[in-house]
Amino acid sequence: MSLQMKHKKGRIMGKLIHTVNGLIPVEQLGVTLMHEHILQANWSMRQSFPQWFCYDEFIDYAAEDVRRTKELGVCTLVEQTPVCLGRDIHAMKEVADRTGMQVIASTGFFHTENQWLYGRSTGSILKYLMLDIEEGIQGTDIHPGLIKCATDTAGVTEINRKLLSAHADAARRSGLPVGTHSYYGNRSGIAQMEVFEEYGLNPRKILIGHCGDTNDMEYLEELLRRGCYIGLDRFGDDAKNPLEDRVDTLVKLCDRGYMDQLMISHDYVSFVDIGDFEWCNVRGTDPDAAQYNHRYIHRFVLPLLLERGFTQAEIDRLLIENPRRFFAEM
Numbered sequence: 001m002s003l004q005m006k007h008k009k010g011r012i013m014g015k016l017i018h019t020v021n022g023l024i025p026v027e028q029l030g031v032t033l034m035h036e037h038i039l040q041a042n043w044s045m046r047q048s049f050p051q052w053f054c055y056d057e058f059i060d061y062a063a064e065d066v067r068r069t070k071e072l073g074v075c076t077l078v079e080q081t082p083v084c085l086g087r088d089i090h091a092m093k094e095v096a097d098r099t100g101m102q103v104i105a106s107t108g109f110f111h112t113e114n115q116w117l118y119g120r121s122t123g124s125i126l127k128y129l130m131l132d133i134e135e136g137i138q139g140t141d142i143h144p145g146l147i148k149c150a151t152d153t154a155g156v157t158e159i160n161r162k163l164l165s166a167h168a169d170a171a172r173r174s175g176l177p178v179g180t181h182s183y184y185g186n187r188s189g190i191a192q193m194e195v196f197e198e199y200g201l202n203p204r205k206i207l208i209g210h211c212g213d214t215n216d217m218e219y220l221e222e223l224l225r226r227g228c229y230i231g232l233d234r235f236g237d238d239a240k241n242p243l244e245d246r247v248d249t250l251v252k253l254c255d256r257g258y259m260d261q262l263m264i265s266h267d268y269v270s271f272v273d274i275g276d277f278e279w280c281n282v283r284g285t286d287p288d289a290a291q292y293n294h295r296y297i298h299r300f301v302l303p304l305l306l307e308r309g310f311t312q313a314e315i316d317r318l319l320i321e322n323p324r325r326f327f328a329e330m
């Protein structure tokens with residue numbers, strides 16, 4: 001291994017990528033889903049109510065879910081769960097160990113305005129991001145491969161501005177790429193890019209997420225002209241944007257020359273406790289009980305793309321070459 005590839009204090013010195021099972025060469029990523037989740041379960045509720053969630057049952061369920069995804073040819077899941085949405089590094093590691101799936105974890109804080117954020121300085125937020133990046137996550141020696149930040153319907157509020165700045169600063173210091181949660185309705189992807197540009201981040205290491213929820217070509221092209229990647233990353237979530245419209249927009253963007261800046265993914269979670277989702281209703285069910293899961297793209301989107309004239313080589317550009325170029329960027 002060359003010196004250039006040496007890992008030093010959590011920083012990427014060459015083309016080696018942090019997974020929950022250590023560093024791997026970027027060439028080994030293979031078919032990669034860039035915005036996925038394995039688990040989002042609130043830590044306060046887990047600690048307060050044993051009925052809320054059962055870790056052991058979940059691991060069996062998620063391992064089966066992820067095993068089926070690997071069987072379809074997916075090699076890597078980028079797990080974009082931020083700290084305050086119930087990130088659990090042990091669950092990611094155990095599912096990766098059981099299935100052989102390469103899982104890339106993230107550091108970062110969600111847009112939700114947690115009480116501890118009020119009055120907190122950008123420097124303090126940065127300190128905790130750097131602890132994850134340099135020391136490891138949750139007391140393990142597992143390092144994040146991505147910095148995740150988020151802006152939602154409220155837009156760039158005062159607290160959100162601090163969060164974006166701290167995350168951008170962490171990216172500048174660590175060299176890690178950035179993935180975001182954004183909301184097209186207030187064009188917050190553009191506002192996020194403006195902060196990242198202030199910090200001099202390389203746009204080729206930025207993935208603005210959830211852009212596939214809109215078919216507004218003007219907004220999407222404005223983002224793409226800034227040089228970043230955009231996530232068409234909720235395939236299967238028909239309520240936010242139906243499949244046919246998502247595919248039409250993808251085809252239009254490719255026709256206009258942006259194929260190499262698009263990432264397709266699901267934003268699916270093997271188990272999430274938001275709203276009415278309860279573990280007691282999920283335990284014992286089949287991971288394919290609903291159509292929307294980590295396999296939706298392979299089952300429903302790729303056949304449609306082939307029908308629309310895509311070649312296998314073009315599908316490989318979306319699922320293999322774009323993620324590899326994103327993580328390889330220095």
Ligand SMILES: [Zn+2]
Nearest residue numbers: 035037080267
């Ligand atoms: Zn997500």
